[in-house]
Amino acid sequence: DAGVTQSPTxxxxxRGQQVTLxxxxxxxxxxxxxxxxxxxxxxxxxxxxxxxxxxxxGNFPDRFSGHQFPNYSSELNVNALLLGDSAxxxxxxxxxxxxxxxxxxxxxxxxxxxx
Amino acid sequence: AQSVTQLGSHVSVSExxxxxxxxxxxxSVPPYLFWYVQYPNQGLQLLLKYTSAATLVKGINGxxxxxxxxxxxxxxxxxxxxxxDAAEYFCAVIVFGNEKLTFGTGTRLTIIP
Numbered sequence: 001d002a003g004v005t006q007s008p009t010x011x012x013x014x015r016g017q018q019v020t021l022x023x024x025x026x027x028x029x030x031x032x033x034x035x036x037x038x039x040x041x042x043x044x045x046x047x048x049x050x051x052x053x054x055x056x057x058g059n060f061p062d063r064f065s066g067h068q069f070p071n072y073s074s075e076l077n078v079n080a081l082l083l084g085d086s087a088x089x090x091x092x093x094x095x096x097x098x099x100x101x102x103x104x105x106x107x108x109x110x111x112x113x114x115x
Numbered sequence: 116a117q118s119v120t121q122l123g124s125h126v127s128v129s130e131x132x133x134x135x136x137x138x139x140x141x142x143s144v145p146p147y148l149f150w151y152v153q154y155p156n157q158g159l160q161l162l163l164k165y166t167s168a169a170t171l172v173k174g175i176n177g178x179x180x181x182x183x184x185x186x187x188x189x190x191x192x193x194x195x196x197x198x199x200d201a202a203e204y205f206c207a208v209i210v211f212g213n214e215k216l217t218f219g220t221g222t223r224l225t226i227i228p
Contacts, residue, residue: 004158033216035218040221041220041221042205042218042219042220042221043159043205043218044218045215045216045217048214048215055214056214056215058215090158090159092159092216100147100209100210100211100214101147101164101166101167101209103149103161103164104161104216105161106151106158106159106160107158108156108157108158109157109158
């Protein structure tokens with residue numbers, strides 16, 4: 001049973017560039033959430049996708065956008081990269097609907113470094 | 116909005132000693148609470164969850180946590196620490212009406228041989 005998979009594992013970009021990160025949810029899960037984890041900090045919620053729509057959004061600028069595909073996989077896009085965007089980006093999947101108490105399962109993340 | 120506070124960014128215990136990691140929550144509605152563990156260069160792994168059933172929750176690897184509404188706490192414990200427990204631990208909360216999983220700042224657990 002495959003868990004949450006993320007690609008790539010590491011990425012180096014320069015300021016001003018754009019990046020796309022990808023996530024495949026755990027088998028049977030229909031909801032994908034994205035988090036940013038800066039060094040030494042807890043994960044910060046970016047947004048959540050369910051039924052191909054953004055359901056919830058955290059305090060992140062519009063430079064951060066996403067998409068969910070019919071097979072439940074998801075992408076996170078970040079435009080006009082800033083040095084402060086350097087972080088570990090985590091994807092988590094869950095069974096949603098109204099079952100928010102269902103735990104989210106996390107991938108190993110994508111380490112994004114901005115030069 | 117809901118929040119969690121983890122007291123102690125670093126905790127060190129001797130191998131075989133009791134592990135106690137503290138988490139206090141703030142929420143105006145009944146919360147659902149989680150503990151996750153993160154090993155270096157890895158994602159987060161669920162240790163245990165509180166979803167309003169039993170207040171004493173048992174998780175993986177011998178960890179357990181007790182939900183205490185009167186103290187707004189959800190502390191994580193393990194009777195006897197093992198070297199493999201060295202990791203970063205995160206407490207998290209989610210509630211109906213604001214369905215964003217909110218994490219604490221984490222506690223780094225070091226095990227002394």
